[in-house]
Amino acid sequence: MRVLLVHPSPLMYSEVYLKLEPLGLERVAQALRAAGHEVRLLDLQIFSHKDYVRELDTFKPRAVGFSLNYLANVPEVLDLAVATRSRRPETFIFAGGHSASFITGELLEHAGGALDCVVRGEGEITAPRVLEALGDPRLDTVPGVVTRTGAGPAATMLEDLDRFPPARDLTRHRRRYFIGVLDPCASAEFTRGCPWDCSFCSAWTFYGRSYRKASAEGAAEDLARIAEPNVFLVDDVAFIHPEHGFAIGQEIERRGIKKEYYLETRCDVLVKNREVFEYWQRLGLRYMFLGLEALDEEGLKAHRKRVTPGENFQALEIARELDFTVAINIIADPDWDERRFAIVREWALSVPEIVHLTVNTPYPGTESWLTESRRLTSLDYRLFDVQHAVLPTKLPLRAFYEEL
Ligand code: SF4
Missing domain, CATH: 3.40.50.280 (Cobalamin-binding domain)
Structure with a gap:
């Protein structure tokens, strides 16, 4: 067909x-x-x-x-x-x-x-x-x-991540894919799912908190097929299990694959598994995205991030020592006032990392959707891009966007 x-x-x-x-x-x-x-x-x-x-x-x-x-x-x-x-x-x-x-x-x-x-x-x-x-x-x-007539039971999850390697031959004009300065850049997946349960995130509800890994050989084979010099790893949290990261790395070395990499991980994972990130630095890891989400204990608890501000700042120190270029995310809550924005802005300007502010957005599938969706000011899904406020803002909306 x-x-x-x-x-x-x-x-x-x-x-x-x-x-x-x-x-x-x-x-x-x-x-x-x-x-x-x-x-x-x-x-x-x-x-x-x-x-x-x-x-x-x-x-x-x-x-x-x-x-x-x-x-x-x-x-x-x-x-x-x-x-x-x-x-x-x-x-x-x-x-x-x-x-x-x-x-x-x-x-x-x-x-x-x-x-x-x-x-x-x-x-x-x-x-x-x-x-x-x-x-x-x-x-x-x-x-x-x-369908409009009914719904089957829950979907069957893919047990073996090696089974269907991406059909990259079907994407045309591949040189147009990029992330930041990694241009052109392909994507690859080593693991799927996340065992944490942050309240603003639907990764864990989508995958039922499962966590699956490609085999080291399968992951390296897939990288070997990539023509682009750069690779973005789409894993929600990279290198939760350091032995998996080491095993893939060894397969990469064995095949002589040379690329530059960008990945996303958690601060506590970077602190705990520093060695695997250090090893990957030697393999070409240059850029990482760390979801800090909040600077204070209270904010981290509200997002159920299960890390402390101390771990977050320690992770930034490690990333600096290892010479990674780091982008950070902080979640701006619609109830922030000028003072709150000023504290975050002052901190953002004092660190060498690239600091993104995204707006706290209840997404279907997240816990915050269940607790906050009654307060939504818009159901226009085009605004659900974490750049717009869809909950009532404490500041007048225009002032909120100016602060953002
Ligand atoms: S934000 Fe990251 S750590 Fe938290 S549940 Fe989502 S993927 Fe997992």
């Missing part, structure tokens, strides 16, 4: 500092190819809506699947689904991805019949099953599938 997988356009502000290859969609594409389908992938971070229409007309897919990892892309995907339905009424149209998984009912309702189903959870196992069940009225009993 001809299948077209589509990644939506970049988010309003993020394209200034990153454009990442659609790794999740590439893995789903590989799973579909393994099931015998002819797959194309169109990334609207790079191509236009006109290109999409051209692809529909020339490739004539029997099925179109949209990835929806960010809420801010919901309106675009719904518009594209509606346009696809009217242009090719017989085409099966589905959506999946991180954000889609938490708002399945809303998506189906707002699509008004343009979406045949939404896939919850990981797509590698479910997407081939969806296509296998095409035309079968029992589609709504497939694990991970939600």
Whole structure:
């Protein structure tokens, strides 16, 4: 069957500092190819809506699947689904991805019949099953599938991360993918899931707090296939298990792979597993993103970050000693006043790291969605990009944005 997988356009502000290859969609594409389908992938971070229409007309897919990892892309995907339905009424149209998984009912309702189903959870196992069940009225009993008539049980998770290596040959104009100064930059995944449970994050609810690892050989083989000189590791928290990081590193050395790397991790993991980061520094690790989230004990507790300010500052010291370029995130709460912003600004200007301020945003799938969503000032998902306030601000909104 001809299948077209589509990644939506970049988010309003993020394209200034990153454009990442659609790794999740590439893995789903590989799973579909393994099931015998002819797959194309169109990334609207790079191509236009006109290109999409051209692809529909020339490739004539029997099925179109949209990835929806960010809420801010919901309106675009719904518009594209509606346009696809009217242009090719017989085409099966589905959506999946991180954000889609938490708002399945809303998506189906707002699509008004343009979406045949939404896939919850990981797509590698479910997407081939969806296509296998095409035309079968029992589609709504497939694990991970939600239709307007019903919902199957929870999706089956991928047990073996080596099983479907990303179909990177399907992404065109790969040189346009970058993060910061790592340009061009590919992406890779060593582990999936997170064992922590921060209140603002939906990574742990999406993966059911599971934590899975690629084999060291599989991870290194995948890196060896990457043509780009730079790699962004998409793992939510890199090197939780240092022995895994060492094992992959040894496979990299054995293969003589030379790249520069960017990863994300937690401060307490960096403190506890300093040696593995030191080792990776020698392998080419240059940049890291640390989610500090708050400078004070009270803020860290509110986010259930399970670290202390002392550990956070110790991690920054280690990163400086190891000569990493570090970007930090601090979560700005809508109830911050000028004084609170001033404290954070003063600190940010006193440290060598790049400090990002993102706005505390209750996302579907997070605990804060359950506790805060009644107070939302907007349900326009385009504003759910952690750059906009969607909860009432203590300062007048304009003043809040000026401080931000
Ligand atoms: S913020 Fe990071 S550490 Fe916390 S749950 Fe999410 S991925 Fe895990």
